[in-house]
Amino acid sequence: MFTTVQIIGPSMAPAMRTGDYWLVWRTKRLRPGDAALLRHPLRPDLLIVKRLVTQPEPGRWWVEGDNPVVSDDSRSFGPVAASAIVGRITFRYYPLRRRM
Numbered sequence: 001m002f003t004t005v006q007i008i009g010p011s012m013a014p015a016m017r018t019g020d021y022w023l024v025w026r027t028k029r030l031r032p033g034d035a036a037l038l039r040h041p042l043r044p045d046l047l048i049v050k051r052l053v054t055q056p057e058p059g060r061w062w063v064e065g066d067n068p069v070v071s072d073d074s075r076s077f078g079p080v081a082a083s084a085i086v087g088r089i090t091f092r093y094y095p096l097r098r099r100m
Helices: none
Strands: 002-006 021-025 035-039 047-054 060-064 085-094
Touching: 002 085, 035 060, 047 085
Parallel strands: none
Antiparallel strands: 002 021, 021 085, 035 047, 035 085, 047 060
């Protein structure tokens, strides 16, 4: 099953930029290096996109934004529960081409 997400904010730049639309595969098959859509651990109503770094313990993920200067991630809120992960970011479908 798939869903979509629009990127808002600079925390995943330059890989993902504000205005990009991405396809999200709702799966629990995840590995370090994947970008994932997840519920913010302190604000469960807020969905965020972060990079999965490692599993410091079973059932938990350490997540970080690609742009550490502006990212709110595990460096501030700690590891997140695997159950908070909605799915893996798989494919940018808009814009098809991006100006550099």
